């Protein structure tokens with residue numbers, strides 16, 4: 069565990085910038101400006117998004133063209149993967165404010181090429197010290213989910229800013245101030261609103277309108293910013309400037325933190341909205357007590373590769389890891405596509421049954437992490453899978469502490485509970501071979517819908533990832549709220565090594581479907597021979613120990629669906645699953661960055677020196 073270490077930085081020289089990458093300037097209307105948002109410089113237009121880039125010198129893949137450009141610029145100027153990842157994350161706080169930012173948290177996985185070692189940071193949001201298991205109950209009943217989301221009650225102590233500082237202190241070469249400055253300028257100058265940003269704002273319009281500070285920022289003139297207009301966030305630029313001058317203490321022990329806790333305790337709602345929002349209990353002391361946890365990664369051996377992920381409080385590493393251990397029983401490279409998909413779905417179904425029963429915050433519950441990741445436990449679960457019929461969900465969990473020799477389930481199934489569907493993932497590699505795989509979030513798209521007045525960022529609703537009431541009567545639930553406890557996550561930033569060297573890295577947003585997205589992309593790549601770019605593009609299906617398997621539209625009606633249905637699988641539509649990014653090292657030593665061609669409006673992959 070790490071203590072907070074603050075690097076005090078003097079104001080550093082010259083602004084780094086978008087310069088090389090952001091050459092053209094778009095003179096577009098400034099409809100997105102906040103009332104205080106008039107700035108002299110027009111928004112910069114980055115290079116168009118592309119889902120694949122191959123070359124040398126370093127690579128970045130994120131969902132945002134501006135954020136990827138900023139990361140590439142850091143690499144080009146000699147920064148390493150951690151420097152670039154933090155700068156990219158800070159920029160995502162500007163262009164993806166509904167999915168990330170200093171009001172949220174996340175999980176950071178780092179491969180150090182010199183040490184040939186993988187490290188992780190758990191920057192998950194944390195419940196206030198006064199929380200107990202009744203955080204989301206009233207009159208003995210669980211609160212309605214959306215009532216909880218749009219409230220101070222759902223806001224966890226944010227971890228992202230301290231994660232950035234911790235990562236820079238441990239492995240970076242640049243200061244926090246240097247890393248924030250490009251994003252500060254991006255917030256000041258603005259970016260051009262695309263369809264995805266417009267649509268995400270429109271989806272949130274009603275609840276954003278409850279909160280005056282949010283409406284003023286994201287609903288200029290009472291409506292979502294028009295596609296093609298420029299969105300500026302001078303309040304966020306000023307917040308980043310304050311952090312550049314005063315360091316993370318401005319948030320964890322200073323006035324930004326006081327503004328956060330004051331808003332959580334006294335949410336400011338438009339009286340005309342008729343909305344009543346529950347206050348939360350977060351205090352300045354909760355912010356001061358926050359720590360980023362440095363902990364060992366999860367690790368499994370899959371087809372001779374070492375797959376590293378994030379340990380609890382996320383369920384990502386254990387669930388992806390257990391499913392891979394199960395899949396070690398099947399030769400997915402030399403079987404039909406239908407049989408491969410069947411094995412993938414069944415392994416995921418089983419791993420979710422175990423995840424739901426056993427994984428929570430390890431500071432509060434005895435999570436059998438090592439046992440969940442053991443091949444012996446996976447062996448005792450893999451034998452449930454039959455080639456010609458599907459298992460039925462909900463499937464009961466196994467007991468990793470006492471894996472039986474036979475295929476016997478150990479108890480009552482615990483349901484897969486609701487989780488948000490948005491977040492963001494970035495992947496960075498540098499010229500020295502260091503790699504970052506980082507997933508960050510504010511939970512729902514738009515988080516709690518509460519913008520800190522005058523600060524330009526939304527607060528998370530991460531505490532709604534707790535179970536509101538015990539999942540199964542009479543069975544211990546590892547994911548009930550508790551004091552200073554972290555809600556279980558599904559985030560699965562992953563780094564894969566071959567013979568101790570970087571091979572590829574990936575991650576995705578998507579709530580609990582993060583786990584299945586990572587698992588599907590990873591197996592499509594490793595077993596089915598697709599490049600990472602191709603593996604990211606294929607239609608996704610997601611089985612999370614639910615009666616029906618979710619499938620994207622392109623999968624429904626396919627021969628693969630027919631083949632799986634014939635052996636008992638049932639499908640339901642999910643319009644879009646995940647928004648992955650990744651980087652792979654090609655056999656000739658070049659890097660290939662990969663992002664989504666279509667999902668979430670497409671992602672942005674780039675390299676420092678593109679191949680000729």
Ligand code: GLU
Nearest residue numbers: 489490491557558578579
């Ligand atoms: N809150 C979710 C988790 O931690 C992430 C939200 C999302 O990806 O949409 O797993």
